[in-house]
Amino acid sequence: MIYHLGKYILLMLQVFRKPEKGKVFRKQLFIEFQNLGVDSIGIVAIISVFMGAVVAIQTAYNIDSPLIPLTMVGFTTRQSIILEFSPTIISLILAGKVGSRIASEIGTMRVTEQIDALEIMGINPANYLILPKITAAMLINPIIIILSMGFGLFGGWLVSIVTNLFTSQTYIEGLQSWFDGYSVFYALIKTVFFAFIITSVSGYQGYDTKGGALEVGRASTKAVVWSSILIILFNLILTQLLLS
Amino acid sequence: MIEAKNISKFFGDNRVLKDVSVEFDRGKTNLIIGQSGSGKTVLMKCLVGLFEVDKGQVIFDDRNFSEMSFNKRKIIRKEIGMLFQGGALFDSLTVEENVIFPLSIFTKQTIDEKRERANFCLKRVNLKNVNNLYPSELSGGMKKRVAIARAIAMNPKYLFCDEPNSGLDPITSGVIDDLIKEITEEYQITTIINTHDMNSVIKIGDKIAFIHDGELWWKGTKHEVLKTSNKELNDFIFATELTKKLIPK
Numbered sequence: 377m378i379y380h381l382g383k384y385i386l387l388m389l390q391v392f393r394k395p396e397k398g399k400v401f402r403k404q405l406f407i408e409f410q411n412l413g414v415d416s417i418g419i420v421a422i423i424s425v426f427m428g429a430v431v432a433i434q435t436a437y438n439i440d441s442p443l444i445p446l447t448m449v450g451f452t453t454r455q456s457i458i459l460e461f462s463p464t465i466i467s468l469i470l471a472g473k474v475g476s477r478i479a480s481e482i483g484t485m486r487v488t489e490q491i492d493a494l495e496i497m498g499i500n501p502a503n504y505l506i507l508p509k510i511t512a513a514m515l516i517n518p519i520i521i522i523l524s525m526g527f528g529l530f531g532g533w534l535v536s537i538v539t540n541l542f543t544s545q546t547y548i549e550g551l552q553s554w555f556d557g558y559s560v561f562y563a564l565i566k567t568v569f570f571a572f573i574i575t576s577v578s579g580y581q582g583y584d585t586k587g588g589a590l591e592v593g594r595a596s597t598k599a600v601v602w603s604s605i606l607i608i609l610f611n612l613i614l615t616q617l618l619l620s
Numbered sequence: 621m622i623e624a625k626n627i628s629k630f631f632g633d634n635r636v637l638k639d640v641s642v643e644f645d646r647g648k649t650n651l652i653i654g655q656s657g658s659g660k661t662v663l664m665k666c667l668v669g670l671f672e673v674d675k676g677q678v679i680f681d682d683r684n685f686s687e688m689s690f691n692k693r694k695i696i697r698k699e700i701g702m703l704f705q706g707g708a709l710f711d712s713l714t715v716e717e718n719v720i721f722p723l724s725i726f727t728k729q730t731i732d733e734k735r736e737r738a739n740f741c742l743k744r745v746n747l748k749n750v751n752n753l754y755p756s757e758l759s760g761g762m763k764k765r766v767a768i769a770r771a772i773a774m775n776p777k778y779l780f781c782d783e784p785n786s787g788l789d790p791i792t793s794g795v796i797d798d799l800i801k802e803i804t805e806e807y808q809i810t811t812i813i814n815t816h817d818m819n820s821v822i823k824i825g826d827k828i829a830f831i832h833d834g835e836l837w838w839k840g841t842k843h844e845v846l847k848t849s850n851k852e853l854n855d856f857i858f859a860t861e862l863t864k865k866l867i868p869k
Binding site: 396397400484485488489490492493495496497498499500 | 668669670690693694695697698700702704705706708709710711721722724725726780
């Protein structure tokens with residue numbers, strides 16, 4: 377564990393250096409915006425809409441007391457989506473999708489000697505391969521999470537249209553009740569941390585791969601497992617720090 | 621010229637290279653031969669700096685590579701071209717982009733100049749109409765040729781080839797050998813080839829170093845290699861039915 381932590385820190389010291397050529401870095405950055413961000417919007421949208429709808433239905437079914445207004449459905453859905461579902465659960469999903477992609481891509485480059493080829497050319501491979509991924513994820517993940525929030529709230533609203541559990545008006549009224557902008561700020565801070573965890577841990581797992589196809593698969597699995605564990609851990613730490 | 625001086629390399633307690641000292645001449649094809657597991661790939665990786673030597677020095681034309689920092693090594697690395705066993709072409713880039721890649725990083729050439737250089741290098745390795753293909757669309761021999769084109773794109777002073785014939789049929793192997801030999805003589809490159817292909821040894825081995833059990837066991841020329849009385853080398857050279865016919869009477 378300490379051995380890997382040390383290797384991870386040494387790798388990050390290699391990663392956070394001035395890129396060889398700014399133009400090449402910018403090109404890689406835009407490729408990663410596409411690979412890590414834009415390509416994930418579809419799955420994020422589908423999951424967010426359905427989760428928003430489920431949260432709204434469950435909240436509506438659990439409001440038995442006539443003393444609790446149905447506007448609570450919109451309020452609860454909004455709070456659940458913004459505070460926890462979008463930043464944390466979507467980040468866990470991205471750890472699976474993006475993390476495995478990064479680890480297998482870099483791992484395959486390692487076992488097929490493409491990383492050695494970069495090194496022989498005099499290029500810092502860690503910086504060239506991992507820095508654009510970390511930068512791109514930290515910039516684009518907050519946008520994805522804001523989109524997820526929108527899709528989640530939209531999912532809840534769809535329930536009001538297709539069922540008679542509550543009306544569209546009460547749902548929207550609930551969404552607008554007691555809104556605190558800090559909760560969005562808190563969610564985005566978490567997202568940036570999680571983006572760093574996903575890309576750096578997966579980058580490390582891929583970079584550290586030795587062997588062949590089997591090890592690339594293992595690296596990919598380890599990337600997802602470790603990213604997920606660290607996201608859960610840092611979720612607790614950041615929540616305590618930012619909301620207490 | 622490249623010199624290896626008393627190089628030793630350990631992996632844990634296992635000493636893989638034992639005080640290897642050998643010189644590789646400019647404008648010549650210098651071959652490192654030996655059985656699988658003898659340490660020749662480790663030696664090559666020590667020479668190019670992919671492995672750090674535990675003892676000894678690697679000298680590139682009077683420049684001590686082993687004692688240089690990462691940044692100072694960059695200057696020498698820009699002078700190195702390397703052909704990997706599997707080609708090590710970048711999967712996500714086309715053939716042309718692969719050849720252009722080092723130029724994009726280290727030169728300020730315009731895209732037209734880079735394309736012109738890429739076309740020249742591809743033509744030099746006898747490849748036509750492949751610029752827009754991806755490595756996955758190429759045959760083994762074509763991949764090797766693209767890798768050679770990428771290796772020579774920056775006009776290297778040193779060319780390292782790790783088992784350039786592995787996985788190739790005898791005819792394509794011959795073509796790759798000829799190409800490396802021609803390029804070495806044409807551009808006066810110091811070329812080092814790791815191989816256990818006896819056809820290559822006899823065809824292009826200007827200088828040969830035989831590594832056995834991590835030690836430099838024998839060195840000489842292709843003319844001397846068939847006449848040696850060194851038992852281990854003889855066992856290695858005349859191991860196949862085909863080469864047995866070459867045993868001097």
